[in-house]
Amino acid sequence: MTLALAVVLLAATVVLLGxxxxxxxxxxxxxxxxxxxxxxxxxxWRAGYAVAAASAAVAGAxxxxxxPQRPAAVPALLWLFAAARALIPFFPMDAPGVEPTRHGSIHRVxxxxxFATVTLAAVFAATGLGDAGYPALSTLTRVCSALMIVGTIGTVVAARAPAVRPLFGLMERLIYLGMVVWFGILAIVFLAA
Known part of the structure; x- marks a missing residue:
């Protein structure tokens, strides 16, 4: 089962990155x-976005x-992440300059x-992975979670502060970088185990 899940995780991560x-x-x-x-x-290019979202959902699941199931919150957070990523293509963001819509509001939520669930999952998973006998993976997970935390804080600040708003996309991509690297490392480690 572990091998099959690792293969699915790696394939989904490669598709997401592509x-x-x-x-x-x-x-x-x-x-x-x-x-x-x-x-x-x-x-x-919306189909490419839908592929990225769907593959992120599969990777998260x-x-x-x-x-490892300790702490128990990690799988639940990753499944919640997967559900959010699976749904998001059906609720596109509002186009710039238009009145907010219900779809746009759902998209933001x-x-x-x-972003919150995948970041928290990585933060919590670092300890569980270390306890499960994967100290190097635990350390790499901490690095990936740090990237996601910085990106999350950056997107919140950029969304609210006009001076840094031009960096919103860069901050969001830090979250993506941490997520993609973490999923890739998880897959490779569990493939080799």
Whole structure:
């Protein structure tokens, strides 16, 4: 079971990374520094965004089944992350300059849930992984969670402070970087175990 879950986690992470790379090199006119990743859903490249979200959901669900069950909150957080990522393509963000919509509001809630749960899962998992006999993985998980924490704080500040708003996309991508690296490392370690 562990091997199959690790394969699913690795495959989903590779697809997620590939979709994000395609979105970032595609001629979208979006700035990776200033624009949220969700804005790709408002371009003709929305299918790439949907693939990224779906693969993140699969990776989160697989990770939730793969990580040690201590603390118990980690699998639940990862499954909540997976659910939020699976739903988010159906509720695109509001386009810039338009009145807020119900879909846009739901999108914001789902984004907050996704980023908060994957970040907290990594924070809590670091201890459980260490206790389960994976000290190096525990350390790497702490590094990934630190990236996600910095990105989360940065997105909150950028969303509220006009002076740093132009860095919103960069801060959000720190969360993605921590998440993708963490999922990839989890998959590789459990494949080798």
């Amino acid at each position: 979709a994000l790379v395609v979105l970032h090199v595609a001629p979208t006119g979006l700035s990776p520094v200033g624009e949220p990743v969700s804005r790709y859903a408002l371009t003709r 697989a990770a939730g089944l793969l990580v 789902l984004a907050v849930i996704a």
